[in-house]
Amino acid sequence: MATAEVSGMDPVMAFALVGALGVGSQWLAWRLRMPAIVLMLAAGLIVGPGLGLLNPAEQFGSMLGPMVAIAVAIILFEGGLTLNAHSLSDAATGVKRLVVVGAPLGWIASTAALHYVAGLSWEASAVFGGIMIVTGPTVIAPLLRQAKLSKRPAALLQWEAIVNDPVGALAAVLAFEVVVVLQTATSVGEAVQALALGMAVATVLGIAAGWGVARAFRLAYVPEYMKVPVLFVVLLGVFALADSVLHESGLLTVTIMGIWIANAHLPSYVELRRFKEHATVLLVSGVFILLAAGMSVELLKSLDWRAAAFVASVILLARPLPVLVALAFSNVPWRERLLVAFTGPRGVVLVAVAGLFGERLVALGIEDAGRIPPLAFALVAATVVLHGFTLTPVAKLLGLTASNAPGVMILGGSRWSVALAQALQKLDLPVIIADPNHAHLRAAREAGVETYFGDILSEAAEDRLDLVAYEKLICATDNDAYNTFVATDLAPEFGRDNVFQIKRVKQTSTRHALPPTLGGRAIGSDMTYFEAGAAISEGKEFRVTTLTEEFTLDDWRAEHPDASPVAELGPNGQLRLLGPKTEIKGGVGARLVALSQARPERAES
Incomplete structure (x- = not known):
């Protein structure tokens, strides 16, 4: 065993050190995107045979x-x-x-x-x-x-x-x-x-x-x-x-x-x-x-x-x-x-x-x-x-990798969802729309968007859906309770920062109100399902804009004052879904997806 002096550390301190090293290694591995076991191995060897700070056999005994x-x-x-x-x-x-x-x-x-x-x-x-x-x-x-x-x-x-x-x-x-x-x-x-x-x-x-x-x-x-x-x-x-x-x-x-x-x-x-x-x-x-x-x-x-x-x-x-x-x-x-x-x-x-x-x-x-x-x-x-x-x-x-681009899974086959999916596809991002109602997926199929028919919380979805390909989830069905339930249930799978939900309809009765601590993060201008559908019906569309040295973020804001930014794909390929209070990073090469009024020629057609 380690021969260094260890009598200065009592069992309680040693127990706390073990916990801090274990959990700390797991967290650091998550931040660095590397296997936690490598960091735990290094931490254990450093404090044990390396520095002699921890000798389990002596400090914990029998x-x-x-x-x-x-x-x-x-x-x-x-x-x-x-x-x-x-x-x-x-x-x-x-x-x-x-x-x-x-x-x-x-x-x-x-x-x-x-x-x-x-x-x-x-x-x-x-x-x-x-x-x-x-x-x-x-x-x-x-x-x-x-x-x-x-x-x-x-x-x-x-x-x-x-x-x-x-x-x-x-x-x-x-x-x-x-x-x-x-x-x-x-x-x-x-x-x-x-x-x-x-x-x-x-x-x-x-x-x-x-x-x-x-x-x-x-x-x-x-x-x-x-x-x-x-x-x-x-x-x-x-x-x-x-x-x-x-x-x-x-x-x-x-x-x-x-x-x-x-x-x-x-x-x-x-x-x-x-x-x-x-x-x-x-x-x-x-x-x-x-x-x-x-x-x-x-x-x-x-x-x-x-x-x-x-x-x-x-x-x-x-x-x-x-x-x-x-x-x-x-x-x-x-x-x-x-x-x-x-x-x-x-x-x-x-x-x-x-x-x-x-x-x-x-x-x-x-x-x-x-x-x-x-x-x-x-x-x-x-x-x-x-x-x-x-x-x-x-x-x-061997040609066995999926797309390196960050994928987005959208729950709910509404016109708003299909329009957003098409805009994200213009960024060359993998997108799939899931809905338990087959009829709701018709518009998505006609638009060429990949679809999944079924409940994404079912055992069948676990076997057939490749969740690894998608790092963001947007819950946008017409059922606020279902959106909230799915967002809450899948938050540990995707990470809470990557789960978003369309705004819930405000309930005047506390009997029907859902707890504010449940569900996903707000997306876009924080519209409800019906407000989002009305926006598409009134001629709004999702438009993709690339920022350059000549056309900066300030220029975009001046040209589209009423636009509601929903997503930003950075120059490094990192996707950020934006909420009503999320700041846009911008930069040369960044691409913005925003809901704004359709161009006149499209509105007329």
């Missing part, structure tokens, strides 16, 4: 192990909670193959790479190889947003990461259970009996806990404000109970519990999942900082040529071969197969779970398992940095 174990249990429960059978059944053939065929082959290939290249024992290789098939959904998502891949390869990578998250954790847990039993049992018969008993108890407890929670929530035995606390208490209870029967079987229990709840179709599932996602971000960040800070200089120096060869073998063989075999003779084009095969960034979950299992295996007498944490760090750092810098150029080389 509580460090239980803290990490509980955090990993919640992380694995979150992974199980994402495994929805309906989502898997609706997934494309390529995704099914990556999970059903690719995951087992990936486990075998990773285990072989660990044993023959890294030099680990079969026991350590089998456990670490299981969790290595997880490609990191928390890492894939920002990479996809940055690269802006075409819809199908993006869906393949995203769904593989989501579904393989619990599958990989489950594989590692099962392998670990086998190792535990084989190491502690005195005979083969006793080993088989202990393994069967432990797995049976873990499975029964997981199913029973999931069924009990789902039934209690569905029948309103638990009030809304207590659902999340009850869920976490049950989670910790079954984790501890299963562990008392067979050491570490609690991880299998909580994973099964999460899978059961994910498929129970609970009305409050979305709220539960959103809250646990927030908790998981905090826990994953904390665990990663703790594990990185707990690395010793000696352990880092143990990363020799075999570690480099292991990372190379995973990137060049253990990842591509299982993917190519799984997608062989499928309807996935060869270029997409290549991109998916050579894109496999690992994430924080890999390091967190690998670190825990490494410690447990060492405690069982498998000494070389102590090399698992540094190998996990090396693999994560190498794959995240590699794919973070190469995914976009490789995708462009």
Whole structure:
């Protein structure tokens, strides 16, 4: 461990430092548009083995192990909670193959790479190889947003990461259970009996806990404000109970519990999942900082040529071969197969779970398992940095990128929406109009604007709409309540600054008034749906103007005093939707979209 003096920092200060580093790294990564795991890795290594400010083993003592174990249990429960059978059944053939065929082959290939290249024992290789098939959904998502891949390869990578998250954790847990039993049992018969008993108890407890929670929530035995606390208490209870029967079987229990709840179709599932996602971000960040800070200089120096060869073998063989075999003779084009095969960034979950299992295996007498944490760090750092810098150029080389321009999704097929969409298309921006009423989309289809018929909050929309291509959302249907609901629900997806809504009709009765804190930002001159429609009917149109050195922003304002600016595309290609109080930046090359009176020749026609 780090040898620097650390006695000056008490456990409370150390705990606060871990939280600040984890969340701070996540925020800074968002600002810099880079994977958060790289910054967390650097922060943990700097304050740990680098400066010696944080030494988790000394500052948290005997509580460090239980803290990490509980955090990993919640992380694995979150992974199980994402495994929805309906989502898997609706997934494309390529995704099914990556999970059903690719995951087992990936486990075998990773285990072989660990044993023959890294030099680990079969026991350590089998456990670490299981969790290595997880490609990191928390890492894939920002990479996809940055690269802006075409819809199908993006869906393949995203769904593989989501579904393989619990599958990989489950594989590692099962392998670990086998190792535990084989190491502690005195005979083969006793080993088989202990393994069967432990797995049976873990499975029964997981199913029973999931069924009990789902039934209690569905029948309103638990009030809304207590659902999340009850869920976490049950989670910790079954984790501890299963562990008392067979050491570490609690991880299998909580994973099964999460899978059961994910498929129970609970009305409050979305709220539960959103809250646990927030908790998981905090826990994953904390665990990663703790594990990185707990690395010793000696352990880092143990990363020799075999570690480099292991990372190379995973990137060049253990990842591509299982993917190519799984997608062989499928309807996935060869270029997409290549991109998916050579894109496999690992994430924080890999390091967190690998670190825990490494410690447990060492405690069982498998000494070389102590090399698992540094190998996990090396693999994560190498794959995240590699794919973070190469995914976009490789995708462009293969012709698999969507438009680099910022897309806009408009909800509602009114004349105002169609006119705005046509103006945005003149800026070469991807635009789509969605409406649950098919008749409302007729004008958009006739105008050549891409449309989506259906509710964008439905599960079908999740599968068919490529939200990665759109960074702005404008809710402009004739139903203010629906606009508000959609804007509020999708704000976490797009970012609250990127969600806009047409002005709501002012209600004189408080009975019908919607809370002002809900909904999206105002757009344009803040007109209601009916005022916007009337403006188009009265001859107004959206006009696009390019600012130059000769025709400045002041010139434009003088020539169009009554114009209502709606959007601005900067010289750098950045799109800004404008509200009634938003200042226009302008500049040479900026292009403005504004609602103004139509030209005389058009008005007459």
